[in-house]
Amino acid sequence: MNSKPTQRFSPFGAIREFFFAEQAPYGIALVRMFLPAVALAPMIRRFGRVRELFSTDGTPQQLFELFGQGHPLPVLPPSFAVALYGIMIFALICGIFGFRTRLAFLVGAPLYAYFNLLDAVGTNTKYSVIAAHVLLILAVSECHLVWSVDAVLARWKNGRPATAIPPRVPVWPARLIQMLFCFVYFGAAITKIQTQAFFSGEQLRYWMFSDWNYENPVGEFMATSTPLLLISGYITVVWEISFPFLAWRPVGRFFALGVGVLFHVMTWISLGLWIFPLICTSCYLAFLMERDIVAIRRFVHRLRVPTSLLGMPRFAIARAIEMRPTAMPAVMVWLVLATLAAIGAAEADYRIDLYGMRSADGMMPLKTIPRDVAIAMINNARPLREKDKFFSFDIGSRLIGGQLANRLSEYGYGDAIVAQCNINPPHEDLWVECAIEDSDKRIIDSSGQFVTRDALWANFTYRPGSMLAHGDYWMILKSSGKEISRRPFKLSGDPASLPSMAPMLTN
């Protein structure tokens, strides 16, 4: 009998292999190129507002204040704040191209976190938190070893020829970014599970009807279909919980990441989020391992795409840096350029003159408000209209998850007529009535129910059977005796076509 040497399984060995296997850092280098570029987009947009958002001459509001922990971060005078801001932008751009990469991220990451923490109202969001995490990981990683200016300079310095064998380093920085997303999605799923009315679609609908993010016309359309929101909600939570269990499976990871990309694209078009999806999908590049890059390269070579063009910027920058005096180290070039960025930023802020303080007309005047308009705003004790307590009223015949799944205006005998009203919280306990009115304005049927303050919708189900004559009707919603809304419907067909009832057995 042939015996096979058994290999003992060691959990520590598996963990060691998971975090410290050596691979070429292609994935993390891609994150280095894409994530800072995305994180910089909103920061560059704020460049003209640094004085207002992050300096003593503006209205910064530290995140610590929201948690009742005072102002531990120093707020700088505007010129210094703008200069630091310029250094942050320069450092992150250097990170993208991989010029003095570690120094760039060691300077850029804390400054990025600092400026975000200074403006908790208009800058700091969860996407900036994710970006801060990844910038920190990039700072301690070896992401500069491939596809960077540093790598080009090192190769020229050592006189090594271009080689197909890349440098290999422990893979743990990429693993940390991968695990960060497992925690992000798992935590997000917990939040949704704890959020009342997420699984009935109301929360998503109210978000889609909000204008707090960028334009979201697709979301506004989606919000009109509650079953679609309900199904989307369940799919999202299932995917978020399963992500950590699939992300490292050979086939499962394609599903987890594919659905992830789709999910983030949907948050863009349905919720109006721009930066958040780009931050997340650029971090997905950390999931690309060495063998994936090899496979992609083979595929691209087969297509005869001139990929060498992609390296042109870093070679051009490296050539420019090599033109420095030989006695001058590359880090000095970095420091000189950072200083120029700081001075340039401060000068730009001075010329922008955001508040117009140095203009010939002096300070800008406040806009006046007509007295009647102002008084109407200040002394407006108008109670909420009854109809504003209701979001919508519709009739259909089918429910999914308790919510109306279709809208109908024609019914046949034997159909169920379901009327549903959705109510905007917060609301008091309501007495809501639903009445059927015929074309001669006669009330045929009326029923009511208490809708308690915790309820977000109420359903009224009618089975007219052969009780109603065919013709045109109105379904009328009333609250506190006032008409809120009405929907027309037509009853057609032949009541005789209804199946006769089976005889009832009472014993």
Place this chain on the structure above:
Amino acid sequence: MRLKRWASVLFVTCYLLSLSWGVAAHALKVGIAGNTLSYFVVWDMFCGWQAYDNRTHLVGEDAQGNYYEIREPWGAFKPFGNVDRMNYDATNHLVPRHIEHVLSHTSHPEINRVYVVQEIWPKQFNVPAHLWNYNFREPMEKVSYFHLRAICSENGSTIESYPDWYNKQTLMAVADNPRLQQAAREATPYYNTFFNPAANNIQNRFQATSDSDGLNTN
């Protein structure tokens, strides 16, 4: 090299422990209140949306009874779309600072009071016209409700403050109950800060001192 490896192990361990703490604390709702660092490890990106939309308006009044819009004449910053930055201040920490900032950077007569007003409307009125017709099939009759939230001085300090519109609606909904109102009227709040019987072991102390300098009940 060995030191570098141990430093890596330490970094990985600390990082994963902090992420684990965030998820566990968030799931169990412990240890995250009043902790700024928790914001960096708690992933609560979807924590609820309200049914009504709102905007904050600041109305300044001078001694002659003229009213002014306390808004940046150089253009308000809109961080994430078309809404002014001040409206993202859910906790109202920014309002006093914003008032002081705008007034100190603009020309205007002396402002005596600044009214902080919430404008509220149901979110269904945010729907574009074509979707309104498709979805609601009735005339769009949007009404905004204005609610006085606070009155501030020129330097932004609060003179009077009132519950915000959402809290007021909730309070009114709960208070709209005669039985509850009766119970509230009959209950007498009692909180004595003069002495603490448990802390002072008042029974023994009273007996020990009653003959000399005990409490005088007359």
